Amino acid sequence: MARKRTLLHNLFIFVLVLGILAASSALILPGRMVAECAPSHITLTWTGDTQTTQTITWKTDVNTQDGQVQYQEFMPEKFGEQQTLTAQVERVDSNWGEFNVHTATLTGLKPGTRYVYRVGNEGSWSEQYHFATAPTNPCYFKFLVFGDSQSVNYDTWHTTLHQAYQANSDAAFSVNMGDLVDVGQEYGQWYDWFNAAHGVLENIPCMPLVGNHETYAPGGRIAMPTLFTDQFKLPMNGPAGLKGQVYSFDYGNAHFVMLDTQIGEEGRFVPDMLEKQKMWLEDDLAATKQKWKLVFVHRALYNNKAEGNSMLQAGFAPIIDKYHADIVFTAHDHVYAHTYPLYGGTAVNNPATGTIYVATGRSGSKTYADSIAKEWDNFFYNPLAEPNYLTVEAKGSLLTIKAFRQSGGLIDAWSIDKKSGPSNIE
Ligand SMILES: [Fe+2]
Known part of the structure; x- marks a missing residue:
């Protein structure tokens, strides 16, 4: 009888231990490897x-x-x-x-x-x-532009990037317009983003800029985009406090300027963030002798969503007008659009006197049905059905912008020609 009770007791202990093990193993998260010894x-x-x-x-x-x-x-x-x-x-x-x-x-x-x-x-x-490396005086070069790639997972971004690269294997580099990921201080999203971009990042340089989502941290906090600056090594020629995320560089006959429009988020960490960038932008654009001046911002100065960005417009547009940037590429509203040439916020009749603002669309899965055409838009397309990307080609006096659906169909193509006299959109 005593032996039977001992056996039952042992069986009970065994089942109890099994139960505890099963319960605790359910609490163990699947293994996630941050990085291995292999690159x-x-x-x-x-x-x-x-x-x-x-x-x-x-x-x-x-x-x-x-x-x-x-x-x-x-x-x-x-x-x-x-x-x-x-x-x-x-x-x-x-x-x-x-x-x-x-x-x-x-x-x-x-x-x-x-x-x-x-x-x-x-x-x-x-x-x-x-x-x-960049040729000294390339007769022709092309680069890719990707609007917001933020997604639930990064399969969509993978498909957009790889299809764009396959169709444009002659592209010299790519620009990512900010909001690369949804929560920028959540490393898991970067892990997926980089894995999705494997096969392209190793072959052509990626020159990204910061979006508002790069400043978002787990728990609803706002932070400086340190995982962005830790992972992307970029020119350190920007203003104090924003080096490595506000920068400029030259490729061929073009000057590229990347700004940070996250004043509402990062301004609490970098006092006078807008003023610092305005002074820097003025000096930077005054110094360049390049034929093409191309500026890149995440939040649009002339937006397609309901809410405007009057502070950004008032801050940057007069400098862009003064030094006549040819194109300002924008993001954040997840639509493809380009404005008439604008000067002082008003449409002018040709791009020799005005700047064209190009909303670059979305390369990830997030869409905005409420982004709409505004009075300054010359062309508007909301990529609700399929993501999109842009190619920009510089050939002598001609700069050609094309917008493509993820699967390769052409959405729009236009050029600025500086050859002789006033430029025209062709
Ligand atoms: Fe954004």
Whole structure:
């Protein structure tokens, strides 16, 4: 009898332990690896001269301290001289845990030249990839523009990016217009965003700007977009407090200016954020001698959603008018549109005297049915059914903008021609 009671007792304990184990295992979250010892999220950007430098970043776990880039000029059927550069290592703390970001900026490269490279270290090298430096005076170049890629998951962004790149494998680089992810201080979203972009980020530089969602942190908090600046290494020529997220660079005959319109979010951390950018923008545009002046902002100065951005318009538009930026690319409203040439907020008859504002649409899954055409719009298209992307082509005196559906259908195409006398939209 006593033996039977002991057996029942042991059985009860066994079942109890099994139950506790089963319950506790249900509480264990699926394993999530922030980064491994092998390089991941290999990304090309520029921090310096696009003709002679190339910045490469990648991630590893925190135990992998040493990383290198091995590179050489790409010469088919010929063995070029291989060079090695040791990367700087930065430890990044995220809500998913810590990881290392390795950054190497190759300098002294030949303009208009293709290089082959790999990153990592002995026993843990990445695959080989290629990059190309900007030619000194390119007759022609093309870049891709992606509006807000923020999504529930990043499958849509993956499809838009890869279809755009497949259809435009001659693109020299891409611009991402802000709101790359939905919650910018939530590392899991970046993890998915970078994984979705694998196969393109390693091949052409990505030059992004900050959107309001980059400042959103878990728990509804607002923060500086540190996961953005930790992961994208960009020119540090912006104003104090905004370096690495407000910047300018040249490619071919074009000058690119990236601003940060998140005054409502970041202004609490960077006092006089708008004033600092206005002074910097004035100096930056006054100094450039490039044929094309292209400005990129996340929140539109001339918007398509109901609420306006009068502070941004009053702050930036007079400087854009004064130095005659040719085009201001915008985002945030998730529609594709372009305005008439505007000067002082009024439509003028040609782009020689006015600036055209281009809303770049959406490359992710989020749509806004309430974004509408405004009186300043010359063309308006709401990509509710399918995401979209843009190509911008510079050829001599001609700048051509095309908007495509994700699947490749043409939405719109137009040009500015500076060849002789007044420019016309063709
Ligand atoms: Fe936005």
